Amino acid sequence: MTHVAPDPDRAAGSLYRKVAADLREAITSGSFGDAGRLPAEGALAEQYGVSRGTVRQALAMLRADGLVTSRRGTRRVVLGSARVQSFSELLSFTHWARSMGEEPGGRLESLIRRPADAAEREQLRLEPGTDVYVTLRLRTLSGTPVMVERTVYPPRVGELVAELPPDVVSHTEPLREHGILFTDADHTIDVVAANADDARLLGCRRGSPLLREKRRTTDPTGTPVEWSQDRYLPGTVAFSIHNSLASSALSRHARDSD
């Protein structure tokens, strides 16, 4: 399955996204040279037939993605070519795998319903006594295991997940059909030792290091919809971030608890 991804920017209706998508493509294809300069904002505005404000909105996206610099007094400079963008590739293992041309797989190991503990109530903002749904899934790329995923869902979401067939590849896609939207996420990345389950599922030794990503996802209203902990075999994945003085989105912090 080739899965040609439609450009999410161009799909959206707003002008500045179209301009941004077009510029991103031009940059990636090398139209401005490697460390070349972009046309002036005014020139781009005239070229696209939009106002300078709209061009600036588009350029702000590219700056946040690390594609161009920007400083007062001189034209913007191309920093580098496009890396994988698209928010969904970060949230969904399935989307990510497909965007690389790999075949994602998933096997549900267990799904239980039980009362939420204190940490889970805190993360998912639930009242005491509320139940949560807990899943354990093994994720594969082209058949080889790469990741163990432990996810805690609030009832509203968990009920839908429990209805899904155990061999369904993507969870986020059917959930979106039911009106569960994933729009914001907080990620924490560190190293952890494999426990007995991890070792059995991933085929590594107990205690061997895994790259861990903890993730709390919320919907547009700010309601938590998922609290997940993914453990990757080393060498299968890395996380990459761009940040700049103009707009940062990453922070390094001390590890204080689990």
Next chain:
Amino acid sequence: MTHVAPDPDRAAGSLYRKVAADLREAITSGSFGDAGRLPAEGALAEQYGVSRGTVRQALAMLRADGLVTSRRGTRRVVLGSARVQSFSELLSFTHWARSMGEEPGGRLESLIRRPADAAEREQLRLEPGTDVYVTLRLRTLSGTPVMVERTVYPPRVGELVAELPPDVVSHTEPLREHGILFTDADHTIDVVAANADDARLLGCRRGSPLLREKRRTTDPTGTPVEWSQDRYLPGTVAFSIHNSLASSALSRHARDSD
């Protein structure tokens, strides 16, 4: 040393940064409740005596930091309290440590000058035959080793680094005095096994897992000023990121090379 950090937002002269800083403080102090709603943009504009556009610019910062949601038709909702922001805390081990109230330390293990290899020329965009300066430093928090830092500098920067006393704590601060600015960085995070040097310096066993951050930093003109590889002892640090459909800044990618 207590090192009371001045608020970088408020220090900057622009109105929207002041508004953002004020709102950030109000959110963190709980003025709007936990999952409370913010005042409307128009109300904030009137309150601060600025235009709605300026308020929107401020709110865009908070949205990018994951402090508030935003969707059309309804007021913004508070997502969570402020985590450590400030771009410099990410770039500079020293700033980061001080912001946590820890005492950062550093010991230069080696500094050599030699011709750049192919990978280094590529990363630092240097001509063949150019020399680079390579440093190996052990970083400590309150005396205990936490990280080994290997940095490759282009000549312009390396010459300045070579002049610094070997026990200087911060590199970025004196470099800034000489007009070397760090404004953009690409980070890649994964797991790696400790080599002999790592083990000796950090006091761990050879082959034991370390959290690795590779970082390429550029100045405002887009010129690379640093290519660094930091290796942290597990349990001393974690990386956290927020992203959203509105503005993402992180991408997960397959590991293909070193």
Next chain:
DNA sequence: TGAGCCAAGTTGGCCAGCCAACTTGGCTGC
């Protein structure tokens, strides 16, 4: 030749206004 000034070009920032898309709560009518 070289240092310094200067003007043109460019981005950062701010304002005022307008309309569209969407959410929410209340009201109407069955």
Next chain:
DNA sequence: GCAGCCAAGTTGGCTGGCCAACTTGGCTCA
């Protein structure tokens, strides 16, 4: 009581304009 409509409120998006801060390259003048 309940479903559906509707209007008010709110954010998203876009325009046009203005000035300030800064960079750059060329020109002037010693």
